[in-house]
Amino acid sequence: xxxxxxxxxxxxxxxxxxxxxxxxxxxxxxxxxxxxxxxxxxxxxxxxxxxxxxxxxxxxxxxxxxxxxxxxxxxxxxxxxxxxxxxxxxxxxxxxxxxxxxxxxxxxxxxxxxxxxxxxxxxxxxxxxxxxxxxxxxxxxxxxxxxxxxxxxxxxxxxxxxxxxxxxxxxxxxxxxxxxxxxxxxxxxxxxxxxxxxxxxxxxxxxxxxxxxxxxxxxxxxxxxxxxxxxxxxxxxxxxxxxxxxxxxxxxxxxxxxxxxxxxxxxxxxxxxxxxxxxxxxx
Numbered sequence: 001x002x003x004x005x006x007x008x009x010x011x012x013x014x015x016x017x018x019x020x021x022x023x024x025x026x027x028x029x030x031x032x033x034x035x036x037x038x039x040x041x042x043x044x045x046x047x048x049x050x051x052x053x054x055x056x057x058x059x060x061x062x063x064x065x066x067x068x069x070x071x072x073x074x075x076x077x078x079x080x081x082x083x084x085x086x087x088x089x090x091x092x093x094x095x096x097x098x099x100x101x102x103x104x105x106x107x108x109x110x111x112x113x114x115x116x117x118x119x120x121x122x123x124x125x126x127x128x129x130x131x132x133x134x135x136x137x138x139x140x141x142x143x144x145x146x147x148x149x150x151x152x153x154x155x156x157x158x159x160x161x162x163x164x165x166x167x168x169x170x171x172x173x174x175x176x177x178x179x180x181x182x183x184x185x186x187x188x189x190x191x192x193x194x195x196x197x198x199x200x201x202x203x204x205x206x207x208x209x210x211x212x213x214x215x216x217x218x219x220x221x222x223x224x225x226x227x228x229x230x231x232x233x234x235x236x237x238x239x240x241x242x243x244x245x246x247x248x249x250x251x252x253x254x255x256x257x258x259x260x261x262x263x264x265x266x267x268x269x270x271x272x273x274x275x276x277x278x279x280x281x282x283x
């Protein structure tokens with residue numbers, strides 16, 4: 001690992017992408033309480049925008065939309081702290097579009113984008129694998145955003161195998177509630193013994209989201225959104241969050257359904273990506 005000094009100062013504007021869990025099986029529970037998972041992460045061309053400007057202030061300042069957390073609890077500033085030393089500083093502005101508690105990985109994506117951006121701006125010289133290990137300290141979903149590729153995931157979500165997923169468009173609906181991951185994973189009725197499947201079985205359609213029934217029982221609006229979207233496709237919950245989605249073969253099809261989403265919910269259409277735009281934006 002190299003350390004090239006305080007770093008460059010050119011500003012960066014990066015899309016911090018959202019993700020979908022195309023399925024989520026809980027295959028067991030470790031002694032430390034973490035759940036063993038199988039999932040597929042699909043990156044999207046929709047997300048937050050983060051602006052980075054490096055400086056020599058020795059501090060990291062944060063501004064932007066709907067932050068709602070003290071700096072010591074915000075994943076962006078916590079990610080920056082893992083890389084910071086000496087007089088390295090930065091100002092980061094966040095433009096939020098990814099809803100919190102929606103299962104779209106907004107906080108994890110922001111943390112990963114911060115690791116990648118500041119590693120570049122501050123010339124820290126960490127490899128992507130090193131940044132993934134740092135990211136895991138912040139959350140189980142951070143490594144996939146650092147790796148920057150849609151992936152098959154196992155372990156607690158950190159054992160990643162890149163996947164080339166077919167082109168798809170997704171309609172994502174947020175039913176207006178916030179779902180906490182800890183709340184769902186601590187539910188006693190949650191299925192925790194799904195048998196492991198293969199990648200081939202996933203592509204044949206042999207998968208589901210083990211958290212979906214639990215979330216739907218606790219949050220009636222999620223259940224309503226799942227039922228409504230099922231009129232137009234295979235509606236599913238993403239991760240443990242509130243958002244539900246269905247896939248379509250074209251943007252036109254997805255937007256036609258978006259135009260019919262009931263007024264009490266919000267939604268967006270996004271294209272699935274196999275490679276994160278953050279990787280393409282950095283040298």
